[in-house]
Amino acid sequence: MHTQELRHDAQDDEPVAASADDPTFLKLKGVTKRYGVDYMAVDDLDIDVPKGKLLGLLGPSGCGKSTTLRMIAGLLDITKGNISVDGDDISHEPPHKRDIGLVFQNYALFPHMTVAQNVAFGLEMRGVSRREARHRVEEALEMVRLPGFGDRKPKEMSGGQQQRVALARALVIRPRLLLLDEPLSNLDAKLRDDMRIEIREIQQRLQITTVFVTHDQVEALTMCDLVGVMHRGKLAQLGTPEDIYERPADLFVADFVGRTNVLDCEIEALDRVRIGASVYPCNTRNLTSGKAKAAIRPHRISLTPSRDRSLISIATNSTHGRVVRVTYIGDVVQYDVDIGGNVLTTEVHTASAGHSFQNGEKLLCEWKPQDMQVFGS
Amino acid sequence: MAAIISPIAIADAPTRRKTFPFLLIALLLPMAVINFIAFILPVIRLGMISFIESRSGGVLTNNYTLENYANFFTDSFSFELVANSLLLGFGVTLITLCCAYPIALFLHRVSPKWRNMLFVITVSPLLVSSVVRTYGWMVILGDQGVVNGILMSSGVIDSPLRLTNNTLGVFIGMVEVLIPYMALSLIAGFGRLENVYEEAAASLGANSWTRFRRVILPLTAPGIALGCLLCFVLSISSFITPKLLGGGRVFLLATEIYDQAVIQLEWPTAAAISVIVLIIFGLALAVYSRVVKRFD
Amino acid sequence: MIGQMSIPFRLLVACIYLFLLAPILIVLPLSFSNDSYITFPPESWGFRWYGAMFSHSGFINALGISLTIAVTVTVLSLAAGVPAAFAIRRRRFFGRELVLNLFTAPLLLPSIVLGLAILLVFVQARLLGTYTGLIIAHLIITTPYVIRIMLTAFSTLPPSVEDAATMLGAAPFTVVRRITLPMMMPGFIASAALSFLLSFDEVVISLFITGPRLRTLPVEIFDYVESQTDPMTAAVSVVLVAATLLIIFVIERTLGLSRTIGK
Secondary structure: OHHHHHHHHHHHHOOOOOOOOOOOEEEEEEEEEOOOOOOEEEEEEEEEOOOEEEEEEEOOOOOOOOHHHHHHHHOOOOOOEEEEEEEOOOOOHHHHHEEEEOOOOOOOOOOOOHHHEEEEEEEEOOOOHHHHHHHHHHOOOOHOOOOOOOOOOOOOHHHHHHHHHHHHHOOOOOOOEEEEOOOOOOOOOOHEEEEEEHHHHHHHHOOOOOEEOOOOHHHHHOOEEEEEEEEEOOOEEEEOOOHHOOOOOOHHHHHHHOOOOOEEEEEOOOOOEOEEEEEEEOOOOOOOEEEEEEEEEEHHHHHEEEOOOOHHHOOOOEEEEEEEEEOOOOEEEEEEEEEEOOEEEEEEOOOOOOOOOOOOOEEEEEEEEHHHHEEEO | OOOOOOOOOOOOOOOOOOOOOHHHHHHHHHHHHHHHHHHHHHHHHHHHHEEEEOOOOOOEEEEEHHHHHHHHHHHHHHHHHHHHHHHHHHHHHHHHHHHHHHHHHHHOOEEEEEHHHHHHHHHHHHHHHHHHHHHHHHHHHHHOOOHHHHHHHOOOOOOOOOOOHHHHHHHHHHHHHHHHHHHHHHHHHHHOOHHHHHHHHHHHOOOOOHHHHHHHHHHHHHHHHHHHHHHHHHHHHOHHHHHHHHHHOOHHHHHHHHHHHHOOHHHHHHHHHHHHHHHHHHHHHHHHHHHHHHHH | OOOOOOHHHHHHHHHHHHHHHHHHHHHHHHHOOOOOOOOOOOOOOOOOOHHHHEEEEHHHHHHHHHHHHHHHHHEEEEEEEEHHHHHHOOOOOOHHHHHHHHHHHHHHHHHHHHHHHHHHHHHHHHOOOHHHHHHHHHHHHHHHHHHHHHHHHHHOOOOOHHHHHHHHHHOOHHHHHHHHHHHHHHHHHHHHHHHHHHHHHHHHHHHHEEEEEEEOOHHHHHHHHHOOOOHHHHHHHHHHHHHHHHHHHHHOOOOOOHHHHHO
């Protein structure tokens, strides 16, 4: 509720300044980083982030996401293109004048300073008076739920606490932009879940435009307003988490975000593909012939015992199969099903499972045509 | 100081914004000047002088000659010098290894609480002047020194044992002087040794001797090779200990360089012997790099 | 069971440590001998040789000379070595590896050879028996250690702390002053202490280039030991060892010697 109010205020404050046709706050235009003669670490990146939104840059290691972040921060020169924040071109501004908060993967707290001195450092650089600085440091530590920790040294704190100090240090200067470089990757699983919620909550409360680099798709999907999937220095897709998951732009995105069965197929017609001996209706996205790949998410496949044939509906794709492996994971059971040449990975929630299948059992796999994505190969 | 002996990788300089060449030059210049005046120039000059003809009394001429080397290789005394230096070098290295290995193994296994203090004790002799340490050995080994005093007052011997002013004294003193260097090299090489390997070997049925021979020794071999190189090289070039404990009766390449240069003022001869010492160094280094390649 | 050490092994190690420390420990009782020559155990005890040491003008002069040289060498070693190590670690330039090898190569040269080589150049440059000559010669011994220690110190600087300071608004010079230098402190102290001790204890090269009027303390002791066999050297040694131990103790207490030099 509190969050709601704050967000409301933020919108009321700037009814005119943020013009309706250009709400972009952070703008990357043709941003390129080239090493040597022809190695493109980042290749012609165009990204617009509206004010107050959280953009996740998602990709495997070496895809250029960290390079992009370091270029926004100014720690790396850009080879071509430009970066602007709130309409100011900052492409050639030195990093210490950019007014951007950055949280590092290893936190990079100054080991020779106390927590309070760490947090106060940015304020000191800005010539904030000692009294005000002390007040703001306390406020920032309270925000990250570490009140009273100011006199500790960083090495006396746990990883999660150091993480929160790093966040406080980046935010206390009230930066125009917040950058987070894989901030959760050094934390253990339980702490990671808590920090995910906490960072998102603080980001929304402050309405600060944020770029978040991660290789973890769960982080990207759960925390971000926008997700940019990067692959080999290029932006493979930019969209809402739902876009990325439900309507992946290419096979790489489909495969990298979430779990997917990828099957070789042949396009029969505009709305049909052949996999092995069977033909399935689906959306082939303007492809009309040739070899392609079909992708289906494991949990979008429903399983029925072979004898309940009456359940088959005309509206679904279906095929017979045989269970070749059963893996109990806890909240789901994973069945690997041989459908004649190809093996489909499928998932059934343990709570909803009416029937549990045995290894070797014959069954029927069904899925909706729109759940099968087809990509040219 | 292990860091000083072991090679340093510098390949990971970060990619940063542009470097200004004048800044780079300013950073390197003072060091380059020192290095040029006190290292590059002297080494070149040493090489040149070893080929210069000298008249009696050490007067240098402008003529170049191979005579300094020819004299060395035709003099039977030179062979004695080389043989003495090499034998002493090998012997001292071997005994030093035998003394330093238990120390290194002990330091590796002792609890961290003690390790730091014992490490400092192991290294600290390096920081005490070798003149002082050699003097200590003169006190211990001298005719009226500690060892002879104890042996004579307990009636084991009647007249003092000759423990100084001979090769034995030099040998004992040098082993002691070199133990810290050897121990440091070994400790640097012990990094690869972990208890789990020994535990694995034990679980496969190896007894403690087999574990030492088949697991500990091979894993620590690179450190042994480094320590042996260092000790051999240092013993060939050491001068203070042979001079003081040898009492002018132990003749080595290093003492001969000093005598020729400072007492006889025969600089070309001293320079030629120095070049020969450097060649022996080169050979030792070549053997070392071949041995190390085998381990990798 | 594994990693445990048997009693015989512990005894062996104790014996080796005794052997290693024997020459340093033995000078302590001997320094309190009142005899005119070395006998052990001394026939009479007292402070005679400590008194003799302080009234021996050769030792006292040499001590002053050695201290002057060691302090100068320490300052200059850091002034030359630290920027060089910084450039080698932080900048990419052509021949970086070569420059590093060249700067640390004097470590590998036997000091007897280096001493002769320096003599041959300094005799022409009229630097024999001068402060300048001795200081330059000692610098070539100390700077390789300073460079190696500082290279290690620069590389153990936690990654991205300097970038973090930059992002918080610190200009490049401020980053060096507020972040880099304070974090390098252990490296500076280790380099300074080692430079001081190396210069103060240096004897082989000094033997070649000292003159009759400018002799360092180790050279003075060397000559004394070579010509006299009385316990005065023991008294001098005790003072030197005590001073060295004090320096080591202070460094170990403040930084941990094994951490700064060892690893």
